Amino acid sequence: MLIDSLRRFLALCLFCLAHVLVLGRIQLFDCATPLLFVYFVIIFPRSYPKWALLLWGFAMGLSIDMFANTPGVNAATLTFIALLQPHVLELFLPREAEEDIKASAKSLGVWNFVCLATSLTLTFCLLFFALESFSFFNWTYWLQCAGASTLLTLILIFALETVRS
Numbered sequence: 001m002l003i004d005s006l007r008r009f010l011a012l013c014l015f016c017l018a019h020v021l022v023l024g025r026i027q028l029f030d031c032a033t034p035l036l037f038v039y040f041v042i043i044f045p046r047s048y049p050k051w052a053l054l055l056w057g058f059a060m061g062l063s064i065d066m067f068a069n070t071p072g073v074n075a076a077t078l079t080f081i082a083l084l085q086p087h088v089l090e091l092f093l094p095r096e097a098e099e100d101i102k103a104s105a106k107s108l109g110v111w112n113f114v115c116l117a118t119s120l121t122l123t124f125c126l127l128f129f130a131l132e133s134f135s136f137f138n139w140t141y142w143l144q145c146a147g148a149s150t151l152l153t154l155i156l157i158f159a160l161e162t163v164r165s
Helices: 003-023 038-043 049-068 073-094 110-133 137-162
Strands: none
Touching: 003 038, 003 049, 038 049, 038 073, 038 110, 038 137, 049 073, 073 110, 110 137
16 A cells, blocks of 8 residues: 555655646646646546545645646646546446456446546636636637647647557
8 A cells, every 4th residue: 555655655746746846837828728637537447545546636736736837737637637537437447347446448348438538638627717717708718728728638648548559
Protein backbone atom coordinates (compact mmCIF):
# COMPACT_ATOMS: atom_id res chain seq x y z
CA MET A 1 0.00 0.00 0.00
CA LEU A 2 2.88 2.36 0.74
CA ILE A 3 4.45 1.80 -2.68
CA ASP A 4 1.09 2.42 -4.35
CA SER A 5 0.67 5.67 -2.41
CA LEU A 6 4.18 6.79 -3.35
CA ARG A 7 3.51 6.04 -7.03
CA ARG A 8 0.27 8.01 -6.91
CA PHE A 9 2.01 10.92 -5.18
CA LEU A 10 4.70 10.90 -7.87
CA ALA A 11 2.02 10.83 -10.58
CA LEU A 12 0.25 13.72 -8.84
CA CYS A 13 3.49 15.72 -8.84
CA LEU A 14 4.19 14.92 -12.50
CA PHE A 15 0.69 15.87 -13.67
CA CYS A 16 0.85 19.06 -11.61
CA LEU A 17 4.25 20.01 -13.02
CA ALA A 18 3.18 19.21 -16.57
CA HIS A 19 0.10 21.40 -16.23
CA VAL A 20 1.81 24.28 -14.47
CA LEU A 21 4.92 24.42 -16.65
CA VAL A 22 3.57 23.44 -20.08
CA LEU A 23 -0.10 22.59 -20.55
CA GLY A 24 -1.56 25.47 -18.54
CA ARG A 25 0.08 27.95 -20.90
CA ILE A 26 -1.51 26.43 -24.03
CA GLN A 27 -4.76 27.95 -25.22
CA LEU A 28 -5.73 27.07 -28.78
CA PHE A 29 -8.13 29.38 -30.60
CA ASP A 30 -8.70 31.29 -27.35
CA CYS A 31 -10.81 28.48 -25.90
CA ALA A 32 -9.15 25.02 -25.91
CA THR A 33 -6.97 24.28 -22.90
CA PRO A 34 -5.57 20.78 -22.26
CA LEU A 35 -6.66 19.62 -18.80
CA LEU A 36 -4.70 16.37 -18.73
CA PHE A 37 -4.72 16.00 -14.94
CA VAL A 38 -8.26 14.57 -15.10
CA TYR A 39 -6.55 11.37 -16.37
CA PHE A 40 -5.11 10.98 -12.87
CA VAL A 41 -8.62 10.33 -11.51
CA ILE A 42 -9.85 8.27 -14.48
CA ILE A 43 -7.23 5.50 -14.09
CA PHE A 44 -7.95 4.53 -10.49
CA PRO A 45 -8.77 0.81 -10.05
CA ARG A 46 -12.19 -0.53 -9.15
CA SER A 47 -11.18 -1.78 -5.71
CA TYR A 48 -9.67 1.52 -4.56
CA PRO A 49 -11.45 2.96 -1.49
CA LYS A 50 -13.86 5.71 -2.44
CA TRP A 51 -12.77 7.96 0.42
CA ALA A 52 -9.14 7.72 -0.71
CA LEU A 53 -10.15 8.46 -4.30
CA LEU A 54 -11.92 11.61 -3.10
CA LEU A 55 -8.84 12.68 -1.15
CA TRP A 56 -6.54 12.12 -4.14
CA GLY A 57 -8.92 14.05 -6.41
CA PHE A 58 -9.10 16.92 -3.95
CA ALA A 59 -5.31 16.94 -3.47
CA MET A 60 -4.72 17.03 -7.23
CA GLY A 61 -7.25 19.80 -7.72
CA LEU A 62 -5.87 21.83 -4.82
CA SER A 63 -2.29 21.51 -6.06
CA ILE A 64 -3.34 22.70 -9.53
CA ASP A 65 -5.36 25.54 -7.98
CA MET A 66 -2.38 26.80 -6.02
CA PHE A 67 -0.35 27.36 -9.17
CA ALA A 68 -3.02 28.15 -11.77
CA ASN A 69 -4.79 31.00 -9.94
CA THR A 70 -8.16 29.25 -10.02
CA PRO A 71 -9.19 29.37 -6.35
CA GLY A 72 -11.02 26.15 -5.61
CA VAL A 73 -12.35 25.49 -9.12
CA ASN A 74 -10.09 22.52 -9.87
CA ALA A 75 -10.42 21.14 -6.35
CA ALA A 76 -14.22 21.19 -6.51
CA THR A 77 -14.38 19.80 -10.03
CA LEU A 78 -11.84 17.00 -9.53
CA THR A 79 -13.47 16.00 -6.24
CA PHE A 80 -16.79 15.71 -8.07
CA ILE A 81 -15.17 13.63 -10.84
CA ALA A 82 -13.57 11.42 -8.16
CA LEU A 83 -17.04 10.95 -6.68
CA LEU A 84 -18.45 9.91 -10.07
CA GLN A 85 -15.53 7.74 -11.24
CA PRO A 86 -16.41 4.47 -9.43
CA HIS A 87 -20.03 4.64 -10.57
CA VAL A 88 -19.21 5.49 -14.17
CA LEU A 89 -16.49 2.82 -14.22
CA GLU A 90 -19.07 0.20 -13.21
CA LEU A 91 -21.10 1.07 -16.32
CA PHE A 92 -18.24 0.14 -18.65
CA LEU A 93 -16.83 -2.94 -16.91
CA PRO A 94 -17.28 -6.41 -18.38
CA ARG A 95 -19.64 -8.67 -16.44
CA GLU A 96 -16.90 -11.01 -15.23
CA ALA A 97 -14.50 -8.23 -14.28
CA GLU A 98 -12.08 -8.80 -11.44
CA GLU A 99 -12.42 -6.78 -8.26
CA ASP A 100 -9.05 -5.08 -8.66
CA ILE A 101 -9.34 -4.25 -12.38
CA LYS A 102 -7.62 -1.04 -13.43
CA ALA A 103 -9.23 1.44 -15.78
CA SER A 104 -7.23 1.18 -19.00
CA ALA A 105 -7.83 0.47 -22.66
CA LYS A 106 -6.15 -2.91 -22.25
CA SER A 107 -8.34 -4.12 -19.37
CA LEU A 108 -11.66 -2.51 -20.34
CA GLY A 109 -11.35 -2.70 -24.08
CA VAL A 110 -10.70 0.29 -26.30
CA TRP A 111 -14.33 1.27 -26.85
CA ASN A 112 -15.28 1.04 -23.16
CA PHE A 113 -12.23 3.08 -22.16
CA VAL A 114 -13.04 5.70 -24.80
CA CYS A 115 -16.58 5.97 -23.41
CA LEU A 116 -15.34 6.14 -19.81
CA ALA A 117 -12.72 8.79 -20.55
CA THR A 118 -15.08 10.81 -22.72
CA SER A 119 -17.91 10.86 -20.19
CA LEU A 120 -15.69 11.84 -17.26
CA THR A 121 -13.66 14.38 -19.25
CA LEU A 122 -16.75 16.02 -20.73
CA THR A 123 -18.35 16.24 -17.28
CA PHE A 124 -15.14 17.71 -15.89
CA CYS A 125 -14.83 20.34 -18.62
CA LEU A 126 -18.49 21.37 -18.45
CA LEU A 127 -18.35 21.80 -14.69
CA PHE A 128 -14.89 23.40 -14.74
CA PHE A 129 -15.82 26.10 -17.24
CA ALA A 130 -19.20 26.67 -15.57
CA LEU A 131 -17.49 27.28 -12.23
CA GLU A 132 -14.70 29.31 -13.80
CA SER A 133 -16.98 31.74 -15.62
CA PHE A 134 -19.66 31.59 -12.89
CA SER A 135 -22.14 32.81 -15.47
CA PHE A 136 -24.17 31.44 -18.35
CA PHE A 137 -24.40 34.84 -20.01
CA ASN A 138 -22.26 33.73 -22.96
CA TRP A 139 -23.30 30.08 -23.08
CA THR A 140 -22.05 29.50 -26.64
CA TYR A 141 -18.51 30.44 -25.59
CA TRP A 142 -18.89 28.20 -22.51
CA LEU A 143 -19.92 25.25 -24.69
CA GLN A 144 -17.16 26.02 -27.18
CA CYS A 145 -14.51 26.07 -24.43
CA ALA A 146 -15.84 22.90 -22.82
CA GLY A 147 -16.09 21.02 -26.12
CA ALA A 148 -12.71 22.10 -27.46
CA SER A 149 -10.96 21.44 -24.15
CA THR A 150 -12.61 18.03 -23.92
CA LEU A 151 -11.41 17.13 -27.41
CA LEU A 152 -7.86 18.35 -26.76
CA THR A 153 -7.71 16.59 -23.39
CA LEU A 154 -9.01 13.33 -24.86
CA ILE A 155 -6.35 13.40 -27.57
CA LEU A 156 -3.67 13.71 -24.88
CA ILE A 157 -5.31 11.02 -22.71
CA PHE A 158 -5.39 8.53 -25.58
CA ALA A 159 -1.79 9.36 -26.47
CA LEU A 160 -0.77 8.67 -22.85
CA GLU A 161 -2.85 5.51 -22.80
CA THR A 162 -1.08 4.10 -25.85
CA VAL A 163 2.28 4.79 -24.21
CA ARG A 164 1.10 3.30 -20.89
CA SER A 165 -0.19 0.04 -22.39
